Amino acid sequence: MPHRTIRTLLAKLAGPALPLRETAAQKLRLALQLIFLALILAIGFEFRNFVSSILEGGALSRRPPGVDGFLPISALMNLRLFAFSGELHRAHPAGLFILLAIIAMSFVIGKSFCGWLCPFGLISELLYKARKLASPSLKPPPAWLDYTLGALKYIILAFFVYIIFFAMDAAAVKAFLDGDYNKISDVKMYYFFARITPLAAFITALLFLLSFFVPYFWCRFLCPYGALLGLVSLASPVKIKRDAGACVSCGLCAAACPQAIAVDKAASVLSDECTACALCLDICPAPGALELRVMGTGLKIKTRLLPFLAAFIFCLITGLAMLSGNWRGEVSDDDYRRLTVDCDTLDHPRW
Ligand code: SF4
Ligand code: SF4
Incomplete structure (x- = not known):
């Protein structure tokens, strides 16, 4: 393919034709998404080496604590334990800090984790643009279909919240966190992807296919993380405001919105689906018509500051966990050697 054609294709995939002076935020957003994806791939690669070293029987290689971010149930259990007793469970503590970091991001700048960091968000966005x-x-x-399917992710979230915060008592939560299943849940998660079953592969492929035909299928309808962050984002004091006096009713903002939010009709964007991607803000041609504002203050936030704010909040919370010595899990090497052998037979504890 000629060089020029490739550039044209990439330009189209990068987003709608935005005024040149306004694209800095979108370039930074794409850069941040790719950096985070690279970080996750590096963590996956390092964890693969760790599991290999267990199976080889020698000294264990370094386990990347960031892998705890893939254990949301363990993180929610740890949150429950911490909220009710002040105790931080030491098996996979990084998962809790990653959860707190993305909740904090959602409170400050909406569902920015979905729009600025999450690799599933990036894949969904690329499929949508393709x-x-x-x-x-x-x-x-x-x-009607959007609302019906959109309720699914809240039902999944409500199920987990009910089980962890209401059905289980403190002793059951502690027993789960102390148990072998939780200790080895990172290896089980790794095996889910590394030894993917035909059924799981089929479902994954189906989700990709559906995300191609229905924008953000996984994020909008099924992701319980997205549901949680959407609810938190509604409480955020930072909102996209439209000034009807300055707006020229061109409709470009609504047309650019990947979440099909009617930005051109709203006085303020109040949607649990808004991922703070800033496409609407960047494409608006009327000065002052669409702005990101801190409610109750006169403060405006430039879109090009969003990636720095998102990265700062994430790094601040995870960095504090590292500096305070609460980042690394304390599952022993002996436990990993003992439990990895029986990993496939180890079932989810009942409660
Ligand atoms: S309303 Fe604006 S910031 Fe929110 S998802 Fe739509 S385009 Fe992105
Ligand atoms: S892009 Fe700006 S001017 Fe056009 S409808 Fe949206 S807010 Fe109004």
Whole structure:
């Protein structure tokens, strides 16, 4: 493919045609998404080496604590334990700090984790743009179907919240966190991907396919993390405000919104689906019509500051956990050697 054609294709995939002076935030956003994806791949690679060293029987290689971010149930259990007793469980503590970091990001700048860091968000966005490229007249699902399917992620979130915060008592939560299943849950998660079953592979492929035809299928309808962050984001004091006096009703903001939010009609964007991607803000041609404001103050936030703010909050909370010695898990090498052998037969504890 000629160099020029590749550049044109990449430019189209990078987003709608934005005024040149306004694209800095989107370039930074893409850079941040790619850096985070690279970080996750590096963690996955290092964890693979760790599991290999267990199976080889020699000295264990370094285990990357960031892998705890893939254990959301363990993190929620740890949150429950910490909230009710002040105790931080030491098996996979990094998972709790990663959870707190992305909740804090959502409170400060909406669902910015989904729009600025999450690799599933990035994959969904690329699939969405590829679909728009293939068929520009992409229509979102009808509102009734969107609302019905959108409830699914809240049902999944409610199930976990009910089990962890209401059905289980403190002793059951502690027993789960102390148990062998939790200790080895990182290896079990790794095996889920490394030894993926045909059924799991089929479901994963189906989700990719659905995300191609229905924008952000996983994020909008199934991701319980997204549901939690969407609820937190509603309480955020930072909101996108539209000044009807300055707005020229061009509709570009609504057309650019990947979440199909009617930004051009709203006085203020109050949606649990807004990922703070800033596309609407960047594309708006009318000065002062659409701005990111801190409610109750006169403060405006430039879109190009968003990636720095998102990265700062994430690094601050995870960095504090590292500096205070609360980042690394304390599952012993002997436990990893003992439990990895029986990993496949170790079942989820009942409560
Ligand atoms: S409302 Fe704006 S910031 Fe929110 S998802 Fe839509 S385009 Fe992105
Ligand atoms: S892009 Fe700006 S001017 Fe156009 S409808 Fe949206 S807020 Fe109004």
